[in-house]
Amino acid sequence: MTSDILIARAARKLPITEVAARMGLGDQEILRYGHDKAKIAHHAVAALAHRPRGHLVLVTAINPTPAGEGKTTTTVGLGDALNRIGKRATVCIREASLGPNFGMKGGAAGGGHAQIVPMEEMNLHFTGDFHAVTAAHNLLAAMIDNHIYWGNDLDIDTRRITWRRVMDMNDRALRDVVVGLGGVSNGFSRQTGFDITVASEVMAILCLARDLDDLHKRLGRIVVGYTTDRRPVTARDLKADGAMTVLLRDALQPNLVQTLENNPALVHGGPFANIAHGCNSVIATETALRLSDYVVTEAGFGADLGAEKFLDIKCRLAGLSPAAAVLVATIRALKMNGGVAKEELGTKDVAAVTRGCANLGRHIENLRGFGLPLVVALNHFAGDTPAEIQALQAYCARHGVTAIPCHHWSKGGAGAEDLASRVVELVESKEADFHNLYPDSMPLWQKIETICTRIYRAAHVEAAPGVRAQLELWEEEGHGRLPVCIAKTQYSFSTDPDLRGAPEGHVIPVREVRLNAGAGFVVAICGQIMTMPGLPRHPSAETIALNDLGQIEGLF
Incomplete structure (x- = not known):
């Protein structure tokens, strides 16, 4: 064959x-x-x-x-x-x-x-599209820490920075990291982490933008964290949106x-x-x-x-x-x-x-x-x-x-x-009568419940402490009409990857929610799914190489 x-x-x-x-x-x-x-x-x-x-x-x-x-x-x-x-x-x-x-x-x-x-x-x-997304995303991350280093005029609360870094590789060791170690010249120490590039909001924005102008506006709306009095801080506040657009132009x-x-x-x-x-x-x-x-x-x-x-x-x-x-x-x-x-x-x-x-x-x-x-x-x-x-x-x-x-x-x-x-x-035949699962006006938590009960057939959706309060706060800030993106295992209707077939009556636990204000949706992270995957025991990389003809072997 x-x-x-x-x-x-x-x-x-x-x-x-x-x-x-x-x-x-x-x-x-x-x-x-x-x-x-x-x-x-x-x-x-x-x-x-x-x-x-x-x-x-x-x-x-x-x-x-x-x-x-x-x-x-x-x-x-x-x-x-x-x-x-x-x-x-x-x-x-x-x-x-x-x-x-x-x-x-x-x-x-x-x-x-x-x-x-x-x-x-x-x-x-x-x-080079993925590299451009990675660069634009990490430019914003660098500008956040740089702004804080040079006096923090926006009064960003370093405990409430939500913008993580990304790379287009599976690396579980980077899921949770501390940056800024090594003294005053390296900035302020804080806990953060990495996601894989395909989970980046910048990637989502690239895929939803209609043109360069729309791209620029969406990038500017990205919420990177909050001030000490809980006001959202955006990429536009940091004046990062123009340079990010330049990186993503092509x-x-x-x-x-x-x-x-x-x-x-x-x-x-x-x-x-x-x-x-x-x-x-x-x-x-x-x-x-x-x-x-x-x-x-x-x-x-x-x-x-x-x-x-x-x-x-x-x-x-x-x-x-x-x-x-x-x-x-x-x-x-x-x-x-x-x-x-x-x-x-x-x-x-x-x-x-x-x-x-x-x-x-x-x-x-x-x-x-x-x-x-x-x-x-x-x-x-x-x-x-x-x-x-x-x-x-x-x-x-x-x-x-x-x-x-x-x-x-x-x-x-x-x-x-x-x-x-x-x-x-x-x-x-023109049989299509396409309609969405839920209306824009439905509250965010109810949108999550609707997807989990009607699509996944869950009996109940559990929210980790603080999740529902966070959704309500976003609704107060004007994000209540956004659709919801569920992050969960792909292998099952449930959050258990080993539960195949058509399970029903299970519980979907929502452990975290993230606001993608620029892309225009809210992410609900469920079960044990990771936004930075890890490599398997024997990754494909072990068998990928060039042969004597200079051709790639082991990639497929």
């Missing part, structure tokens, strides 16, 4: 100028990063504002398991398939973080014959690359869906919608996290309205949800598939709750048996949903044409 990386290296890529031309973009409207990558220039994005939007299709999935689901692979395969059946389609996905690439997950550009290329560059630095421009079948793909922004809002940038999605008949995008992890945040945060703040959803599942993952160990997944087990379908059914119910028509995409693996596939299709039929076996991993777009045709049927 040919590996993903060998397939990617054998790709016959078009010059990026030709890919841009297929979208109607001229050479003066892109900024080339070599021969196979480019950014779409700010002036080109602005010129598209008068054009009508195409149709937006969301690809999401069941809860992730070690068995694999293939959400990005399906996103790419569907985009290629839509182009094959005569639709002008563009794929929009997130950029890859170095954290999981050197940790345990590997690359994030699809797989098999449904990939976006250049695969290696996309997973390593790409066009990063805000969407990245254009291509699929293996030379169809356009915009890869831009990269917040995780378990600790952030999990969607690619608004500016990339809007650009693609103005240039395409169909835009296929994905949201991170399972539908309980990524899809909910896509629908309740990104679509709400950007005024987007998806026309249909694709829910990805695999027989292997369903068997794991049905209680089968990873080592036993190769054994036929129809009963386990049926048991595991409870997880799929929960996601079907949730997506329907947003008023979206949907189709289940069965990402086919070689070991899937006809009886297991039939069990899945029968379950979906009982729930009024079509389940379509897809072979895009092995056949590219040709293997997903049935899925593409069904998506077009759903879109053209």
